[in-house]
Amino acid sequence: MILGILQTGHVPEQVAARDGTYTDLFGKLFAGRGFSLRTFSVVDMDFPTGPDAADAWLVTGSRHGAYEDHPWIAPLEALIREIRDLGRPMVGICFGHQIIAQALGGRVEKFTGGWSAGHRSYQIGGREVALFAWHQDQVVDLPEGATVLGANDFTQNAVIAHGAGILTVQPHPEFPPSVIDALIDNRPTTVPPEMLAQARADLQQPVDSAMMAEWLADVLQGAPATRIPFAQQVRA
Template sequence: MRIHVLQHVPFEGPAAIGEWAERNGHPITKTQLYETTKVPAQSDFDWLVVMGGPMGVYDQAEHPWLEPEKAFIAETIAAGKRVVGVCLGSQLIAEVLGGRVYRNPRKEIGWLPITLTDAGRASSVTGVLPETLDVFHWHGDTFELPEGAVHLARSAACEHQIFLYDNRVLALQCHLESTPESVRDIVEMCADEIVPSASIQSAERMLAASDADFARMHEQLFGLLDRFAAAA
């Protein structure tokens, strides 16, 4: 299985998704959209993974590659391939599928829990997760659930955390893929967003996560991706 990654900034790469791919023998290629807009032919990959970034889906004036990226995501979904979106990636998927993307009432930054919905507990994909799981977040936008999507998880600050569309398009608002290195990078690069509140933790708290915290989250991510790969 060949995985292609769309990356929007240097500090938000596939992280632990790359580890899962390596463990399973899945080669990864990347389009780093901050350097090039050249994307592969649909025949050159099997999965598309769309990563996060500090920009919004509506920032086409500053990032003109957003419009062709959306067209490529839509083409990939129409081609019947599996697509995974993380944070900005989930928002791009939501918009492509007809959901409105907008500012969330509160930013959500740090280690905070998500909870499965009834559909999430029953899902063959997310049913592998515990009902409540502490995960890493860094987002200020959210989205309406696209028509036909199944709402799988929520958090206190953000209703739509995970959705599944047609059993082959998975949108993750949260960052299950984060590693100690990627958390350090985003804390450094986006430090201006850290204004501690009920849904924004301090840099010290975010960086205090243990190896066990990351291992627990990655175990859940790997199980989720295994189940997603096998979904009918």
């Protein structure tokens, strides 16, 4: 099964040297699930021929803002809508989460509440799920028909399903602790020092990346986005 990676940014050199590119990170996340990864560096204007160039699609993270004026933003949004209209499964991570929401009619902004960086917990499927986050931008208005499946007090729209075939998440299930460590070393000056110190102190806290990878992979392979495999069962 061909998984098309729509690469919307490049990882820092320190991350690439230790953990590889976005393609490498997602290759490790989905290892053993039967995906053959094909990367299109849309941030460099390398686009696929169309939405049928892969069986399923993934939109990566990026240092850019979905609302910024870059020549690749509009064609990426058009491609996202084409993928949706064709019915191909799609997932988005961090920037991917944001640009998919924006392309489908939602709104993204630089959040006035500041940054979320490091180990974070979210309520998903009736249980607490821990993942690494690294973002200031947020989805603040949902597109029509979107369903929020995960949130915490800081990020109200942390996990979103857009219909049956599109699932997006704000945090980074593909990030191991070493990536967060490198991002701390190459931090934007706007991230509060105390947040960075806490992020470093929490590097060895357990995260539920494998559990999230199962859900994302299921959606990419055709499962409904709203079917959360690890959701707690509520007894009648």
